[in-house]
Amino acid sequence: MRFNYLTSISVAALLAAGAAQAEPLKVGVLATLEGTYTVLGEDGVRGLKTALAEWKDTAGGREIELVIGSTDASPDSAVRAARKLVEQDGVEIVIGPLSGSEGIAIRDYSKTQPGVTFLNGISGAQETTYVTPSDNFFRFNTDGAQWSTGLGDYVFNEKGYETVATVGEDYSFIYTQVFGFALEYCAAGGEITERFWVPLGTKDFGSIIAALPDDVDAIYLGLGGGDAVNFLNQYQQAGGEANLIGGSIMVDGTVLSSKGSAKDALIGVPSSGPQADTWDDEKWQTYVKSYQDTFPPDQRFPSPSLLATGYYNATTAAMSCLEQVEGDLSDGQAAFRSCLTDLTLEAPNGTIKLDQNRQAIGSNFVTEVVELDDGTLANKLVKKVDDVNQTLGIEPEKFASIGLPSRDVPVCKKSY
Amino acid sequence: MRQFVDRHPIWSIVLFVVAAILLWMIFAVWPDWLKDLIGRKKVFLNALFNGITLGGLYFLVASGFTLIFGLMRNVNLAHGSLYLLGGYIGFMTAEITGFWLLAFPVAFIVVGALGVLLQIFVFRRMEGQDLRQTLVTIGISIVMADLMLWAWGGDFYNITPPDWLSGPMSTFFVTSVKRSGELVYLKYPFVRIVIFAASIVVGVGMWLLLNRTRIGMLIRAGVDDRDMLSATGARIQLVFVAVFAFGAGLAGVAGVVGGTFQSVAPGEDVRFLLASLVVVIVGGMGSISGAAIGALLIGLAEQFGSVYFPTYAVVLTFLIMVVVLAFRPQGLMGRS
Numbered sequence: 001m002r003f004n005y006l007t008s009i010s011v012a013a014l015l016a017a018g019a020a021q022a023e024p025l026k027v028g029v030l031a032t033l034e035g036t037y038t039v040l041g042e043d044g045v046r047g048l049k050t051a052l053a054e055w056k057d058t059a060g061g062r063e064i065e066l067v068i069g070s071t072d073a074s075p076d077s078a079v080r081a082a083r084k085l086v087e088q089d090g091v092e093i094v095i096g097p098l099s100g101s102e103g104i105a106i107r108d109y110s111k112t113q114p115g116v117t118f119l120n121g122i123s124g125a126q127e128t129t130y131v132t133p134s135d136n137f138f139r140f141n142t143d144g145a146q147w148s149t150g151l152g153d154y155v156f157n158e159k160g161y162e163t164v165a166t167v168g169e170d171y172s173f174i175y176t177q178v179f180g181f182a183l184e185y186c187a188a189g190g191e192i193t194e195r196f197w198v199p200l201g202t203k204d205f206g207s208i209i210a211a212l213p214d215d216v217d218a219i220y221l222g223l224g225g226g227d228a229v230n231f232l233n234q235y236q237q238a239g240g241e242a243n244l245i246g247g248s249i250m251v252d253g254t255v256l257s258s259k260g261s262a263k264d265a266l267i268g269v270p271s272s273g274p275q276a277d278t279w280d281d282e283k284w285q286t287y288v289k290s291y292q293d294t295f296p297p298d299q300r301f302p303s304p305s306l307l308a309t310g311y312y313n314a315t316t317a318a319m320s321c322l323e324q325v326e327g328d329l330s331d332g333q334a335a336f337r338s339c340l341t342d343l344t345l346e347a348p349n350g351t352i353k354l355d356q357n358r359q360a361i362g363s364n365f366v367t368e369v370v371e372l373d374d375g376t377l378a379n380k381l382v383k384k385v386d387d388v389n390q391t392l393g394i395e396p397e398k399f400a401s402i403g404l405p406s407r408d409v410p411v412c413k414k415s416y
Numbered sequence: 417m418r419q420f421v422d423r424h425p426i427w428s429i430v431l432f433v434v435a436a437i438l439l440w441m442i443f444a445v446w447p448d449w450l451k452d453l454i455g456r457k458k459v460f461l462n463a464l465f466n467g468i469t470l471g472g473l474y475f476l477v478a479s480g481f482t483l484i485f486g487l488m489r490n491v492n493l494a495h496g497s498l499y500l501l502g503g504y505i506g507f508m509t510a511e512i513t514g515f516w517l518l519a520f521p522v523a524f525i526v527v528g529a530l531g532v533l534l535q536i537f538v539f540r541r542m543e544g545q546d547l548r549q550t551l552v553t554i555g556i557s558i559v560m561a562d563l564m565l566w567a568w569g570g571d572f573y574n575i576t577p578p579d580w581l582s583g584p585m586s587t588f589f590v591t592s593v594k595r596s597g598e599l600v601y602l603k604y605p606f607v608r609i610v611i612f613a614a615s616i617v618v619g620v621g622m623w624l625l626l627n628r629t630r631i632g633m634l635i636r637a638g639v640d641d642r643d644m645l646s647a648t649g650a651r652i653q654l655v656f657v658a659v660f661a662f663g664a665g666l667a668g669v670a671g672v673v674g675g676t677f678q679s680v681a682p683g684e685d686v687r688f689l690l691a692s693l694v695v696v697i698v699g700g701m702g703s704i705s706g707a708a709i710g711a712l713l714i715g716l717a718e719q720f721g722s723v724y725f726p727t728y729a730v731v732l733t734f735l736i737m738v739v740v741l742a743f744r745p746q747g748l749m750g751r752s
Contacts, residue, residue: 035683038570072683170726198722199730203678203687204470206608207723210462211455229572229679237605237677239584259507260574262679299569 028085030096047308060327100173122310148180168222287348471715480663486702496689502671531664700750
């Protein structure tokens with residue numbers, strides 16, 4: 001009898017404790033921690049951890065338990081990692097992936113897992129949210145074409161580059177970047193003479209550098225990670241002197257912080273993307289400080305790359321909505337999702353809202369690479385464009401008639 | 417040479433014609449129809465030279481791999497990790513001392529020493545057990561990749577060559593003629609020429625070592641019949657250690673070379689392991705001259721592929737491998 005009494009009290013105590021401390025929430029992370037984009041993935045995870053540190057790892061009374069899945073920028077590696085996170089580890093929210101074609105694959109996978117909410121990390125292919133969007137896939141970052149906003153106009157009118165050749169990695173994200181650049185640049189009156197596409201992970205650019213035309217005003221580079229560093233290194237060795245224009249991840253912190261002198265070829269190069277490192281906005285500076293405080297100097301970049309910012313924003317969005325629904329993910333996460341859909345995220349890189357496809361509408365920045373006093377390279381703000389939507393301000397029907405980004409879409413012409 | 421001509425008269429003529437056409441394409445000023453057909457001569461020449469220099473780098477990695485295999489029948493799948501480690505060590509040496517040239521001996525010695533440890537503590541214990549060796553080396557490569565990621569992070573390291581090596585140099589190859597009649601000469605990165613020259617020196621040195629010295633004689637005898645060699649009283653274990661150290665050291669040196677004209681980063685280990693596997697499969701396992709031919713073929717295929725049919729460039733190297741395996745499974749220079 002006495003024994004029974006003790007047991008009931010213990011059970012009651014346990015139940016009470018359980019009610020006060022809801023069980024931890026498993027969140028899966030997809031990031032490229034292998035291959036060409038390793039550094040990019042690492043900084044993405046740093047961005048995510050910065051956001052978690054700000055929230056002290058809890059939202060809506062639930063502690064966050066991270067499960068990290070490593071990918072290598074290929075769609076199948078992303079799906080494999082996502083399946084492991086969802087089907088084996090049982091995560092309820094997935095944050096990621098990082099790379100363009102991974103995003104498209106994860107969008108398709110998310111349709112088979114309606115019980116899980118996916119928040120895109122920073123992948124930027126247009127198709128991911130533009131074609132057959134998935135109900136449980138949210139993207140709080142603008143896409144590659146939106147990241148090109150302002151650049152075409154700037155290089156044509158301010159820099160005076162009238163003809164351009166492009167070099168890019170042969171996959172969806174760079175197609176999207178060149179798509180955005182070409183639309184604006186050609187509308188301004190510029191001409192794209194040639195487009196070179198190289199496989200992702202190309203290490204020896206010797207022959208491609210030789211094949212670049214020498215009668216153009218500038219060369220647009222849509223490369224990232226190790227490919228970008230290798231290109232710049234070999235470009236310097238070949239004595240290349242053309243004007244360069246950078247794609248968003250070509251002049252990102254990941255390349256600007258690489259070891260060696262290859263990156264010096266980028267000083268003065270104009271580019272555009274979802275952030276400008278030296279922006280003096282208060283919210284941006286607070287975020288940079290928070291990133292710097294979360295990690296010791298030798299384990300991070302001087303300031304967060306756009307990949308860190310993407311993961312930071314996705315995580316912040318997830319955390320604020322978890323807080324709002326008090327950690328309640330019942331009923332197929334309905335409350336959580338409707339919170340995400342209506343969220344206006346006051347992000348460090350400008351205000352972000354979602355459109356009907358759950359795709360971000362946000363600010364874009366035209367930048368130029370400068371050398372700071374301490375010898376590091378950074379992107380200096382040239383111009384900020386607000387409220388850039390996925391159709392780049394073009395009417396939806398007209399935008400659809402241009403076609404989806406690919407090797408030779410869009411055709412370079414003044415108007416559509 | 418003469419024997420070959422006597423035995424294969426038709427093949428000799430074909431080879432002679434191909435060589436003549438190639439020489440003409442390299443030295444002549446291209447007529448307009450050829451330019452319309454395959455583009456500018458500058459692009460062609462660059463692809464050719466880049467293919468040869470890239471082949472030089474592949475040769476450096478693959479020759480160590482094939483030497484170790486030839487003597488010990490040991491497929492060292494951690495060879496790519498040795499390459500990567502050499503690259504990191506080369507970067508540190510060049511960065512700390514400021515001497516680029518010093519990076520080569522340091523990388524050679526450090527990675528070579530690691531090779532000695534691997535041979536003594538790992539491979540000697542599982543001699544002749546192919547499957548076990550293969551699995552163990554895969555394990556070692558994974559552990560090493562993670563250790564290096566821990567030590568150096570995922571950043572891209574790029575070894576800066578000294579000033580006298582950087583930038584392009586003019587060569588005597590004419591690429592085109594300006595309207596004024598002035599000749600335009602090909603400019604080519606100096607560092608790549610030096611790297612290619614160095615790999616030729618290494619190749620010739622290895623050939624001399626193998627064919628003209630006592631140690632080389634021991635190694636060749638060991639390749640042919642290991643048991644008989646040890647029965648004659650040669651200290652075969654010592655030869656094994658030396659060869660393993662030399663092969664590993666070469667991979668280390670190749671890492672410095674690769675870090676100079678490409679970059680060092682996680683993932684390069686797998687890339688170069690795959691490249692050396694393809695090279696030795698095409699060239700023939702265990703044959704140094706096979707490694708040279710295989711490396712040249714793969715390097716050229718990658719570079720010509722990247723400019724003339726970029727979409728399929730990735731497949732091209734494997735296509736070569738498939739063709740070789742189909743018609744000459746022992747490799748171009750391999751013994752069946």
